[in-house]
Amino acid sequence: METTAAFLGLDCIDCGQRFDADTQRCPDCGGILDPTYDYDTIDLTHKNLAERPFDSMWRYEELLPFPRETAITMDEGATPLVECEKLAEEMGVGRVLLKDEGRNPTGSFKDRGQTVAMTAAAQEDASDIALASAGNAGQAAAAYAGRADIDSHVFLPSRAGFTNKAMVNVHGGDMTVVGGRIGDAGAAYADAMADEGEEDGWHSVQTFVTPYRHEGKKTMAYEIVEQLDWEAPDAIVYPTGGGVGLVGMHKAATELRDLGLIDDLPAMYAAQSTGCAPIVEAFEEGKERHEPIEHPDTICGGIEIPDPGASPWILECLRKSGGGAVATPDEEILESAIAVAKGEGLEMGATCAAAASGAWKLADDGEFDADDTVVLLNTATSNKDSDVLRSHLMGKGI
Incomplete structure (x- = not known):
């Protein structure tokens, strides 16, 4: 994977072990992984940031895992x-x-998370992504997956809003609506990941599964x-x-x-x-x-x-x-x-x-x-x- 110069890897917030950029959850203890950087090598000042256009969250690429040129992006961020x-x-x-x-x-704001998560998925040549969502993250994932030419599988609870459901379909996502609440959608996602996902190599963009x-x-x-x-x-x-x-x-x-x-x-x-x-x-x-x-x-x-x-x-x-x-x-x-x-x-x-x-x-x-x-x-x-x-x-x- 192509990463930024200061990016060191993914640190487990529980056991402290460090892993490569393509890891999801700690393989040792199951803990959440957090990107880490060599901050001593990052040269960011008020002046050089002021010289950049305020056009996207990717203007802070030194403090992100992937270079802006590799990003699956729709110019998210730079909100008022x-x-x-x-x-x-x-x-x-x-x-x-x-x-x-x-x-x-x-x-x-789910777009900010999905642009980075989908950039990682694209760098890993993922053919499919999957997640469970209350609504907004699913819509964002379907949109960014479409931009990356990746198939998306979105699991939503029945109570998710009409707009979210409609737009998952409009963006070409494979949507599964599950009766009940977010926990029920999460269980259906987990079952699918253990079945179709494992067989077909689905890449998870689930909260705190992707780092x-x-x-x-x-x-x-x-x-x-x-x-x-x-x-x-x-x-x-x-x-x-x-x-x-x-x-x-x-x-x-x-x-x-x-x-x-x-x-x-x-x-x-x-x-x-x-x-x-x-x-x-x-x-x-x-x-x-x-x-x-x-x-x-x-x-x-x-x-x-x-x-x-x-x-x-x-x-x-x-x-x-x-x-x-x-x-x-x-x-x-x-x-x-x-x-x-x-x-x-x-x-x-x-x-x-x-x-x-x-x-x-x-x-x-x-x-x-x-x-x-x-x-x-x-x-x-x-x-x-x-x-x-x-x-x-x-x-x-x-």
Whole structure:
């Protein structure tokens, strides 16, 4: 595989062993693999980054595993960081900004992960890729697989949104819709990987099976701090299911600090629904690992992950960054999406609005200072689930 000059390999976050770029999960202990680099050889400065066009997440290729010229890309990333003065006033903080990932090619931040994961698959000459998804990652995978001339096999729960299902088909994906929730789709994916996948050589682009999805999503943090003139925000509030973007952004901020490009780390906050909040519960109880939620109950399908396999890593990132975790009811999440749309004109996805409702609760609880800069992650466009928001309004007679 063709990798960037500083890329050293994949380190297991559990046992510390290092493996080649084409490895998926640690073959020794089954742990998650994380790309690592020789940071002493990376020469990135504020000046040379300023000289590059702000056109794609691949502008940070020195800190990515693969060269930009090899990327399966649709110019994902380089999304706006939008000032929200009304939200700042209402929350009683210095600034609130919304990182609008809905402007990516397939309408979500999943594109950042899939561009890197699909680049790895293409370099390995994969003929087929497979994954289970709540919706957005499946749509993104089908799109990037199509661009790479790779067949895709996407397993979605029946509750996934119509847009996701339709676009998997439109992009040419082989879609299996499974009755139930994300865990049921994951089980069907696992069965298929053990059967057809093993026989036909399917390449997995599943969360934390491929080492490259969190690596792509870390670029959100690079962009945020550059858009803030190389000042890390005081807090980043992230709607959290599997936590891929959260651990990626914390890694990115740590890299920028160690490279001397920023001074401080942003405090990372995981925002969940009270109907499925395994990370929040584990954080509040001081645990190093979550307890699975037996009966999740939330309309926010994108963050309804009752058994997040990377919870020890997520919790470590929250604590190391000085952040925390917050859960709010679905009613408040949907109301927050509507409030942001009415007050700021910005369209947050129904699931993504957990970041806004979580930030309001954190502010009410005195978590933020009056001069803090708070960034909310809008991880997907509201067009994915606008029916949920409209139904909520109709239920109120509006």
